[in-house]
Ligand SMILES: Nc1ncnc2c1ncn2[C@@H]1O[C@H](COP(=O)(O)OP(=O)(O)O)[C@@H](O)[C@H]1O
C-alpha cells in the first residue's frame with residue numbers, strides 16, 4: 001500500500017515538473033512574440049515618420065543626402081559580404097578595390113547567400129523571427145522608396161525600388177521598358193567618384209563596343225553617363241549600363257542552388273563541359289580581339305535560355321579586361337599590374353602570375369585559361385579549388401598549384417566526373433604559365449570529352 005502511494009507521489013511529481021517546464025516554455029514564447037510585435041510596430045512607426053518627414057520636406061539638402069550615403073556605406077560591408085558569397089569579387093564602391101579577405105569569405109560557395117535565407121535554413125525560432133522582421137522591413141521600405149525612371153537614347157525604363165544584385169563596383173536593378181513592361185533588363189548602376197573610376201567605367205563600355213555581336217559575350221543594350229543622382233558632388237557621375245536580363249542568373253547562382261538543394265547536382269559532366277566550352281568560345285573571341293578578361297569566374301558567366309529552352313553561357317562583366325599581352329619591362333610595370341589586379345580580379349580565380357607578377361615576364365591569355373580551369377572545377381565540385389570550406393581562400397595553395405580531386409571522381413552530391421575531365425582541369429591550373437595548356441588545346445580537349 002505504502003509502496004503504491006510512493007509510486008503515485010513520484011509520478012505526480014514528474015507530471016508537475018513537466019507542466020512547470022511547459023508553462024515556462026510557453027511564457028518564453030509569448031515574450032518572444034510580444035518582442036517581435038513591438039519591434040515590428042516600432043519599425044513601422046519609424047518608416048511612417050520617415051515618410052511623413054519626406055513629405056513635408058520636398059527637397060533634401062545635400063548634407064542630408066551625404067549622411068544617408070555614409071550610413072548606407074557603413075551598412076554595406078556586411079551586406080556586401082552577403083552578396084559577395086554570390087558575387088565572389090568583393091569590393092567596395094568607396095575604395096574601388098577587391099579585398100582578399102572579403103573575397104575569400106565570398107567565394108566559399110557553400111555559404112548562404114543572405115542572412116534571412118541562412119536563418120530560415122537554420123530552422124531556429126530566432127532565425128524565423130529575424131527573417132520575418134527583415135521581410136516586414138523590406139516591404140515597408142519599398143513602399144517608402146520612389147520609382148526611378150531612366151531615359152536612354154533608344155528607350156525609357158523604370159527601375160525596381162530595390163537592386164536584385166550587387167557587384168564590387170555596382171548595384172544591379174531590374175528595369176522594365178515603360179512602353180512594354182514585359183521587356184525586362186538588368187541595369188548596372190555604377191558611380192564614378194573620381195576621374196580614374198570614370199576612365200575605368202568608360203573602358204568597360206568601350207570593350208562592349210569592340211566585342212559586340214558575339215553569341216557568348218554579353219551585349220550592351222544601351223548606356224548613359226550623367227551627373228550623379230546618388231552622390232552629391234560636382235564631379236561624381238552615374239554610369240548606367242543596360243543589359244538583357246538573365247533569368248537563369250550566373251553559374252555561381254546555379255552552384256549555390258545545387259549546394260543548397262537536395263535534388264540532382266545541376267552540372268553533371270556533360271552540362272558543365274558544354275557551358276564551359278561556350279564560355280571558352282567567348283574568351284577565345286576576346287583573345288582574338290587582343291583582350292584578356294582577367295576576371296573569369298562562375299559569377300561572371302550568365303545563363304540565358306535560347307529559343308529551344310537550352311541554357312547558354314555568356315561571359316559578362318568586362319570591367320576587368322586588359323590587353324591580351326603585357327610585357328612587364330621593369331619592377332614598376334609589375335607593381336602597377338599587381339595593383340590593378342588587386343582591385344579588379346577575384347583572388348581565388350586569379351592566375352598566379354597576376355598575384356605575383358615578375359619583372360621581365362610576359363603576361364598573356366593563359367591568365368584566362370587558369371581562371372577557366374578554376375571555374376570548371378567549381379562547376380563540378382561546388383567550390384573553388386583553392387578555398388577551404390572553413391579557412392577560406394588559401395593563396396599558398398594557389399601559388400604552389402595544390403589542387404585536390406576526390407579519389408573516386410565523385411562530388412559530394414554523388415555526381416561522377418571522368419579522369420579526362422580532371423586532367424583537363426589540372427592542365428589549366430598549372431602554376432607556370434609556360435607549362436599551362438593553351439586555350440585552343442583546352443577547347444579541343446573539352447570537345448573530345450563531349451565525344
Ligand atoms: N544582365 C544581367 N542579368 C542578370 N543578372 C545580372 C546581369 N548583369 C549583372 N547581373 C548580376 O549582377 C552581379 C554584378 O554584376 P557585374 O557586372 O559582375 O558587376 P561587378 O563588376 O561589380 O562584379 C552579377 O554577378 C550578376 O549576379
Ligand SMILES: [Mg+2]
Nearest residue numbers: 167299300317
Ligand atoms: Mg562581376
